[in-house]
Amino acid sequence: MSEFKQNTNVDAQGRKCVIELQNVKRDFIVGSETVHALRGVSFKIYEGEFVTIMGTSGSGKSTLLNQLGCLDTPTSGEYYLDGIPVKNMKRSQRARLRNRKIGFVFQNYNLLAKTTAVENVELPLMYNNNYNAKERRRAAIEALEAVGLGDRLMHKSNQMSGGQMQRVAIARALVNNPAVLLADEATGNLDTRTSFEMLVLFQKLHAEGRTIIFVTHNPEIAQYSSRNIMLRDGKIREDVLNENILSAAEALAALPKPQDE
Amino acid sequence: MSFTNLLRVAITAIMSNKSRTLLSTLGIIIGVAAVIIMMAIGQGSKESVRSELSKMGSNLLTIRPGSDMRGGVRQDPSAMQTLKMDDYLSIQEKAHLITHVSPEVTASGQVIYGSKNTTSSMYGESPEYMDIKLWQIEDGECFNDEDVKKSAKVCIVGKTVVEELFGDKNYDCVGKTIRFKSIPFRIVGVLKAKGYNSWGMDQDNVMIAPYTTVMKRLAAQTFFSSIQMSAVSEERSDDAIEEVTAILRENHKIKDGQEDDFSVRSQQEIMETMSSTMDTITLILVVAAAFSLLVAGIGIMNIMLVSVTERTREIGLRMSVGARGRDISRQFLIESIMISLTGGIIGVGLGYLVSWIASVVGLPCSVPLWAVILSFCVCACIGLLFGYVPARKAALMDPIEAIRYE
Numbered sequence: 001m002s003e004f005k006q007n008t009n010v011d012a013q014g015r016k017c018v019i020e021l022q023n024v025k026r027d028f029i030v031g032s033e034t035v036h037a038l039r040g041v042s043f044k045i046y047e048g049e050f051v052t053i054m055g056t057s058g059s060g061k062s063t064l065l066n067q068l069g070c071l072d073t074p075t076s077g078e079y080y081l082d083g084i085p086v087k088n089m090k091r092s093q094r095a096r097l098r099n100r101k102i103g104f105v106f107q108n109y110n111l112l113a114k115t116t117a118v119e120n121v122e123l124p125l126m127y128n129n130n131y132n133a134k135e136r137r138r139a140a141i142e143a144l145e146a147v148g149l150g151d152r153l154m155h156k157s158n159q160m161s162g163g164q165m166q167r168v169a170i171a172r173a174l175v176n177n178p179a180v181l182l183a184d185e186a187t188g189n190l191d192t193r194t195s196f197e198m199l200v201l202f203q204k205l206h207a208e209g210r211t212i213i214f215v216t217h218n219p220e221i222a223q224y225s226s227r228n229i230m231l232r233d234g235k236i237r238e239d240v241l242n243e244n245i246l247s248a249a250e251a252l253a254a255l256p257k258p259q260d261e
Numbered sequence: 262m263s264f265t266n267l268l269r270v271a272i273t274a275i276m277s278n279k280s281r282t283l284l285s286t287l288g289i290i291i292g293v294a295a296v297i298i299m300m301a302i303g304q305g306s307k308e309s310v311r312s313e314l315s316k317m318g319s320n321l322l323t324i325r326p327g328s329d330m331r332g333g334v335r336q337d338p339s340a341m342q343t344l345k346m347d348d349y350l351s352i353q354e355k356a357h358l359i360t361h362v363s364p365e366v367t368a369s370g371q372v373i374y375g376s377k378n379t380t381s382s383m384y385g386e387s388p389e390y391m392d393i394k395l396w397q398i399e400d401g402e403c404f405n406d407e408d409v410k411k412s413a414k415v416c417i418v419g420k421t422v423v424e425e426l427f428g429d430k431n432y433d434c435v436g437k438t439i440r441f442k443s444i445p446f447r448i449v450g451v452l453k454a455k456g457y458n459s460w461g462m463d464q465d466n467v468m469i470a471p472y473t474t475v476m477k478r479l480a481a482q483t484f485f486s487s488i489q490m491s492a493v494s495e496e497r498s499d500d501a502i503e504e505v506t507a508i509l510r511e512n513h514k515i516k517d518g519q520e521d522d523f524s525v526r527s528q529q530e531i532m533e534t535m536s537s538t539m540d541t542i543t544l545i546l547v548v549a550a551a552f553s554l555l556v557a558g559i560g561i562m563n564i565m566l567v568s569v570t571e572r573t574r575e576i577g578l579r580m581s582v583g584a585r586g587r588d589i590s591r592q593f594l595i596e597s598i599m600i601s602l603t604g605g606i607i608g609v610g611l612g613y614l615v616s617w618i619a620s621v622v623g624l625p626c627s628v629p630l631w632a633v634i635l636s637f638c639v640c641a642c643i644g645l646l647f648g649y650v651p652a653r654k655a656a657l658m659d660p661i662e663a664i665r666y667e
Contacts, residue, residue, distance in 0.1 A: 071581065071661045092585040099583020110578045110664065114277055124582040126266050172582070 009083060011046050017083070018179050018211050019045040019068065024077035026063050037063040039234040040077065045180070045213065045227075050206040052222045053215045055231035062184075064231065065215045069102055069182050070094045082179040099127050103173025107185040109165040111157040111172075117144060118153045121171045128176065143171040147201060163194035170201060174210075181205065183214045187221070193255055199224050199248035224248050262588045271596040278568075282600055285564040288557030289604025289643070290611060293636045295550035297612025298619075300632040303543025305616075305625035307536055313458050314532050318395050319495045321528040322359075322502060324348075324488040324509070342484035343522045348512055349488060355508050358493050358501035363390040364485040366475045372422065372468065374439045379425035383416070383441055383468045385475025386489070393491045396469075401435035401450035404471055412473040416441075417450035419465035430454075444478055446470060498527040551639075557604070558643040565597050565651035576655050577663025590656035597648025598641055605640030609633050 009017040026038040037060045045051055055061040066072040067079055070086055071094075079086045082101055086094065098104075103124075111120045121140035125131045131139065144153055147167040157165060166186060173181055183202070187195035203224060206212055214225060222228040223246045230238035262270075275282050326341035349364045356362070366385035371378050388403050390396070404415045418439075424430035426439060438445045446468075455464040476482055492501035502525045509523055569576070576589055616626040 066661050069581070092587070095580060095583050095585040095588075098581060104581050106578075106664065110574060112575060112578070115273070123579070126270075127262050127579075127583040127585075127588060129263055176583075 009044075009080075011044075013046075015046040015048060017044050018047050018049075018081070019043075019213075020080040021067070022078045022080075024067060024074040024079055026060075026067065026072070027075045037234055038067070038074070041231075041234070041236055042077075043229060043236065043239060045211065047211050048206070048209050049227055050202065050212045050225040051214070051227045051229060052225040053213060053229045053231065054217065054219060054222060056217060058233075059231040060234040061215055061217075061231050063234075065182065065184055068180075068213060069104060070098050095127075099124060100176060101179040103176065103178035103181045105166070105169050105173045105181065105183040105186045107188040109157075109162075109169045109189075111165055111168055114156055114158065116154050116156055117149060117160070117168045117171075120157060120168050121175050123172060124176045139175050140171070143175040144168070146174060146205075147171045161194075162190050163197055166190060166194075166198060167201070170198075170205075174205070179211065181210055181212045183212065185216055186214065187216070187218070193252070196248055196252040196255065200252055203248050224251075262584070262591070267588075267591055267595050270592055271599050274568075274572075274592075274596055275599060281564060285557075285561050286600055286604040286607070288560045289554065289601050289640060290608040292550065292554035292557045293605050293608025293640065294611040294615065295553055296547055296636060296639075297609055297628055297632055298615050298626075299546040299550045300543065301612065301616035301626040301628045302619070302624065303539060303546065304629045304632075305620065305627045307539045307543075308627055309625040310535050310539065311532055314528055314535070316395065316455075318393055318491060319528055320492040320498060321393060322490045322492055322498060322505065322525060323527075324490070324505065324523055324525050325486075326484075326522065327524045341522070342482075343513060344485040344488055345483065348509055349485070351508050351512055352488065352490065352505060356490075356501070356504050358497055358504050359490045360493055361389040361392045361491040363387040363393055363489045364472045365390075365487045365489050366472050366480055366482065367486055368442070368475055368479040370442045372426065372439055372441045374426040374437065377426050377428070379422065379466075381419075381422050381425075381441075381466050381468055383470055383475055383479060385472035385479075386469050387472055390469065390489060393489050396455075397453040398450045399453040400433065401448070403450055409471040409473050412477050413471060414444060414446050414474060414478070415449045416446040416468050416470040417452055418448055418469075419452045419467040420454040421463055421466040422468055423451060441468065442479055492527070495529070498529055502527060554639060554643060558601070558647040561597055561600055561643065562647035562650060564600075565593060565648055566654065568596075569593060569651045569655045572655075573658065573663045573666040576658050577660050577666065580658070580660035581664055586656035589658075590652040593652035593655050594645065594648045597651070598644030601640045601644035601647075602637070605637050608640075609636055612636075 009020065011017065021042050023040045023042050024038055025036070025040050028035045028037055041064065053061055053064060063072070067074060070081060070089070073087050073089070081097065084097065086097070089097065112123065118137065118140045121143050122136050125136040125139060141150070141153060144150055147170050149164065149167050149171065152160065152164060157168070160168065187198050190198060199221065202212055202214065206226070214221060222242065225242060226245055227241050228238070229236060324344060326343040344364070349362065352359060352362050363386045368383045368385070370380065370383070372381050387409060388405055391398070391403055398417065401417070403417060404413065408415050418434070420430045423432055423434055427434050434448050435451065436448065438447050440446070452465065452467070458464055472485070490501070490505070492498045505525050506521065510521065513522055515521065579589060613628055616628050620626040
C-alpha cells in the first residue's frame with residue numbers, strides 16, 4: 001500500500017518478508033522494578049507461512065503478540081510490518097496500520113452483541129473510508145462465504161455456536177485482506193472437534209496463500225503449521241520449519257463421530 | 262469512521278438499551294419541558310398584561326406632581342400641589358397632540374345605600390374621562406359639562422358597587438341616591454363591567470363624579486392629584502409628552518436647567534415597567550428550571566460512564582480492528598448528543614402540550630419560538646459537555662487491556 005513508507009525485503013524463493021523483528025525488547029516498569037518481557041527477539045516471517053508461536057505463560061508470547069499486532073511498540077529494536085517501521089508510530093497511525101494490514105482472531109471471539117454476522121464482519125471496513133456501504137457489504141459476504149458461513153449472514157451473534165462465532169471472527173479478520181492473520185489461542189474456547197474444524201479452515205487459508213501467525217500454548221497445533229517458534233523467558237528458544245505438516249482434515253475425519261449425528 | 266456510520270452505530274447502541282436510554286432521557290425531557298412551560302407562562306402573562314393595558318387606552322398619558330426638588334429634599338408626591346386648574350385649562354387650549362384631557366381628584370371612603378355599605382374610591386373627573394379610559398355606560402348616561410360647572414352631586418358607578426349596595430349587579434339603580442362620606446350623590450349612570458385586571462385589581466369597584474364636586478365637597482382641595490389625557494395616537498405619545506411638558510413648564514415658570522415639578526408618563530412606559538418586572542420573574546423561573554437540565558446532564562454523564570465501562574471489550578475490539586481514539590470518542594459523543602437531543606425534542610413537545618392545556622384552562626400561556634430554538638441548542642451543548650468526559654475516557658483506553666477486560 002502506497003500510503004505507508006515501505007522497505008520491501010524478499011527471500012531466496014522470491015517470497016516477500018511480511019514481518020521482521022530486529023532485536024525487539026520490551027520492558028515494563030512495575031512499581032520500582034523493571035520486568036523484561038522480551039529480551040531481544042529477532043525473526044522474519046515470509047508471505048504464505050503458517051507460524052505457530054508457543055510458550056508457557058510468562059514466556060512473553062502475549063507481549064510478542066501485542067508487538068506483532070501493533071497494539072504496542074518495542075522499548076528498543078525495530079519491527080517492520082510489511083516493510084513499514086512501527087516503533088515510532090503514533091497511536092492513531094498504528095490504528096490505521098492495524099486496520100489495513102492485520103486481521104485479529106481472539107480466543108473469546110469478541111463479536112458485537114446482538115449484531116448480525118455480516119455487520120460484525122463489516123466492522124473493520126467501517127473504519128476505512130475507501131469502502132462505501134455497498135462495497136463493505138459485498139466484502140463481508142465474500143469473507144463469510146470463505147469461512148463457510150454463506151448461509152448464516154443474518155444470524156445474530158447470540159444465535160450462533162462457538163464454532164460459528166469463531167468463523168465469523170475469522171471472516172472479520174479476513175475482510176480487510178490483511179498482510180497477516182494473527183490468531184490468539186483461537187481454538188482455546190472450543191471443543192476438540194470444533195478446534196479441528198478451525199484448524200481445517202486455517203490450513204485452507206494457508207493453502208490459499210495467507211500468512212498466519214497462531215499464538216498458542218497447545219503443542220499439538222504446531223504439527224499442523226509450517227513453522228514453529230518457541231519462546232521462553234522473553235527469548236526465542238527454538239525456531240524450526242515443520243517438514244511433516246499433518247492434515248487437520250484427516251485428523252478431523254479420524255475423530256469419533258458425535259453421538260447425535 | 263464516516264458520519265453516517267457513526268450515526269448508525271449510535272442508534273444501534275441506543276436501541277440496544279432502550280429502558281436505560283429512556284430513563285436518562287427523562288431528566289432532559291422534564292428539564293426542557295419545565296423551561297418551555299416557564300417561558301410560556303412568562304410570555305403569556307406579559308402578553309395578557311399588555312393587552313389589558315392597551316384596553317385601558319394605549320395612548321393614555323398621565324401627569325403627576327413629583328420630581329420636585331426643594332433644597333435637595335425630594336418631596337412626597339402626594340403632598341405636592343403643583344397641578345392646578347390653570348394647567349388643565351392651558352392643556353385643553355394649547356396642546357394639539359392631546360385629544361382628551363381630564364383632571365383627576367380621588368377620595369376613598371365608605372359608601373352607603375339604605376342599610377348596606379361598602380368601601381370604594383370616588384374619582385373626580387371630567388366627562389372626557391370616559392373616552393380616555395375607554396369606559397362605556399351600560400345604563401343611564403354620563404354626567405355632563407353642566408354638572409361639572411355646578412359641582413353637581415351626581416355620579417356614575419361600577420358594577421361591583423351596584424352589587425354591594427343593591428344586592429344585584431343588574432339592579433336598575435339609575436336615579437337612586439347613595440351617600441359617600443355623608444354627602445348624597447344621585448346615580449346617573451352605570452359603567453359596563455371591565456372585570457379584574459391582570460394584577461388582580463377589581464376595575465369595577467369604582468365611582469366617577471365631576472372633578473369639581475370631588476374637589477370642593479369631598480377633598481376640599483384646589484389641586485389635582487393627576488391629569489389624565491389621550492394623545493392623538495400611540496406613536497405620537499412621546500411628542501405629546503414633550504408638548505405637555507413645555508406647556509406645564511411655562512405655566513409653572515420653571516427656568517431652563519431646572520427640574521420639572523411634575524412628571525408625564527405614557528402607558529407605553531408603564532407597560533415597559535410591567536414587562537421588565539415580568540421578565541425578571543420569568544428569568545428566575547427559567548433559571549430554576551435550567552438547574553434541572555444541569556442535573557439531567559449529570560445523569561447522562563453518569564449513564565455514559567457506565568456505558569463506556571460496560572463496553573470496554575467492544576472499545577478494545579474496535580481499536581484492534583483500526584478505530585482511532587477520535588473514532589471512539591466521536592462514537593460516544595454522538596450517542597450522548599442523540600440522547601439529549603431526543604430528550605429535547607420530546608421535552609419541547611411536552612412543554613407545548615402542557616402550555617396548550619394551560620391556555621385552554623385559562624392560564625395565559627404562549628411558547629416563544631426562540632425558547633424552542635434555545636432549548637435545542639442547550640440540549641446539544643449538554644450532550645457535548647457531559648458526553649465529553651465519558652468519550653475521552655473511552656478514547657484513552659489501552660486496546661490491549663480493553664480487549665481482555667472481563
